[in-house]
Amino acid sequence: MSSSPAPSPHAQPKYTSPRPAPAVPVLDTAPQQLVAGLLGKADIRVNGDRPWDMQLHxxxxxxxxxxxxxxxxxxAYMAGAWxxxxxxxxxxxxxxAHLDREVHPARIAWHALQVRMFNRQNRTRAWQVGKAHYDLGNDFYEAMLDPRMVYSCGYWKDATDLASAQEAKLELICRKLGLQPGMRVLDIGCGWGSFMGYAAERYGVQCIGVxxxxxxxxxxxxxxxxxxxxFRLQDYRELDGGSLGGRVDRIVSVGMFEHVGHKxxxxYMEVAQRCLASDGLFLLHTIGKNERDxxxxxxxxxxxxxxxxxxxxGQIGDAIDGLFIAExxxxxxxDYDRTLMAWHANFEAAWPRFADRLDDAFQRKWRYYLLSCAGAFRVRELQLWQWVLSPEGVAGGYRRLS
Structure with missing residues (x-):
C-alpha cells in the first residue's frame, strides 16, 4: 500500500491533547514490538508524521x-494513551490489512461463547440500550443529527449534505412501500419519529411507533x-393485530434490528407477520455483517x-423462512461512511456546548465510535441493507426502486 496517498476527503479535525507533548516512548517489550510490527503491515507507524499514524503516549x-x-x-484511546x-x-x-484477524485474545473467545449461549436481548435486557445510548439527551442528538433527527444511514445517491441525504432515504422508503393516503403504518423502533413524521406529512398515512x-x-x-x-414506550414482542386495532397495511423498521439478537x-419476524395485512409490505433497514459467526x-x-x-x-434469510417472501x-x-463523517463533524462542532456535562473521556469515546465505524463501512466490513418483504408475494412481482 502506498505511503503517500492523495489527501483523504474524510479527514477529521486534528485533536490537540491537553497533555504536554511527551518524549517519544521506547517500545521495550516483545508485545509492544509485536503490535508495532502488525501496524506496520497496514502502513501505520507508531509516532510517525502522517495523519493516520498512531501518536503513542x-x-x-x-x-x-x-x-x-x-x-x-x-x-486506551479513551484514557488518552494514544x-x-x-x-x-x-x-x-x-x-x-485484516489486522483484526491476527489478534485473538482469549477474552474474545469468552465473549463469543456468551453471545452464542445466552439470550442477551431478552425482554428485560432489551431496555438497557435505550437507557445507555438513546437517552443521552435529545439536545445532544439534535446537535449531531439532521433537522429530522434521523439516526441511521443516509442515502447519498443525489444528495449533497446530511439533511438532503436523510430526506432522500425517507422518501426512498416511502416509495418502496408504495404508501397511499389513509394507510396504517407500524414503525418498529421508531426513534425520534423521523420516518413517521415524514410519511404522515408527505403521504397522509397514520402511524404507530414503538x-x-x-x-x-x-x-x-x-x-x-x-x-x-x-408513540409507544413498548417492547416489540408485545405487538399483535389486536393491540394495534387490526393488522396494519405497512411495517417499517429502520436501524432497530441490530438490537434484536440472533436468538x-x-x-421478531413472527411479530411482524402477525401484525401485517396479507397484502402488506414490510421494509427492514439494518446494518449487516459479512460472516454469520x-x-x-x-x-x-x-x-x-x-x-x-x-x-x-443468511440469518435474516433463516428468520423469514416460511413467513415472508424477499421481494x-x-x-x-x-453511504454510511459519509453519514458517519457528517455526524462526526457536527459532533465536534457542537462539543463545546456539552463539555461541562460530558467529560473528556466521553468525547474521545464518541469520536472513536463514529470514526472507527466510518472506517469499517469504508472498507465494506459492514453493510447496510434494505429488505422489502411481503407475506404472500406481490402479484405480478415487485418493482425495484432505488
Missing amino acids: DPAALERALAEGNLGLGE DCEQLDVFFERLLR TVSTEQTRYAQQRYAGLPME NHRE ATPDRWIDKHIFPNGETPSI DVHNFGA
Whole structure:
C-alpha cells in the first residue's frame, strides 16, 4: 500500500491533547514490538508524521490492544494513551490489512461463547440500550443529527449534505412501500419519529411507533402532536393485530434490528407477520455483517450499544423462512461512511456546548465510535441493507426502486 496517498476527503479535525507533548516512548517489550510490527503491515507507524499514524503516549496501550483486541485499543484511546489525527483512516488501513484477524485474545473467545449461549436481548435486557445510548439527551442528538433527527444511514445517491441525504432515504422508503393516503403504518423502533413524521406529512398515512427509549418517546410526542401518530414506550414482542386495532397495511423498521439478537430474529419476524395485512409490505433497514459467526465487537458492546448484534444475510434469510417472501434487497452500505463523517463533524462542532456535562473521556469515546465505524463501512466490513418483504408475494412481482 502506498505511503503517500492523495489527501483523504474524510479527514477529521486534528485533536490537540491537553497533555504536554511527551518524549517519544521506547517500545521495550516483545508485545509492544509485536503490535508495532502488525501496524506496520497496514502502513501505520507508531509516532510517525502522517495523519493516520498512531501518536503513542503510553506504550502499555499496545499491550492492551494485544491482550484485549479493540476493547483494549479503544479504552486506551479513551484514557488518552494514544491519539491519531485521522482516526477514520487509521481504521480504514487497519481493517483493509485484516489486522483484526491476527489478534485473538482469549477474552474474545469468552465473549463469543456468551453471545452464542445466552439470550442477551431478552425482554428485560432489551431496555438497557435505550437507557445507555438513546437517552443521552435529545439536545445532544439534535446537535449531531439532521433537522429530522434521523439516526441511521443516509442515502447519498443525489444528495449533497446530511439533511438532503436523510430526506432522500425517507422518501426512498416511502416509495418502496408504495404508501397511499389513509394507510396504517407500524414503525418498529421508531426513534425520534423521523420516518413517521415524514410519511404522515408527505403521504397522509397514520402511524404507530414503538421504542424502548423514554427520551425518544417524550420528544416525538411533543414534536408531532396533532398529527395522526401514536408513540409507544413498548417492547416489540408485545405487538399483535389486536393491540394495534387490526393488522396494519405497512411495517417499517429502520436501524432497530441490530438490537434484536440472533436468538430473537425468528420471533421478531413472527411479530411482524402477525401484525401485517396479507397484502402488506414490510421494509427492514439494518446494518449487516459479512460472516454469520462473527462476534459482536466488545468495545461497541460495552461502551456504545449494549447487547447489540448485527445480522448476516443468511440469518435474516433463516428468520423469514416460511413467513415472508424477499421481494428486494438493496445494499448501500458505502453511504454510511459519509453519514458517519457528517455526524462526526457536527459532533465536534457542537462539543463545546456539552463539555461541562460530558467529560473528556466521553468525547474521545464518541469520536472513536463514529470514526472507527466510518472506517469499517469504508472498507465494506459492514453493510447496510434494505429488505422489502411481503407475506404472500406481490402479484405480478415487485418493482425495484432505488
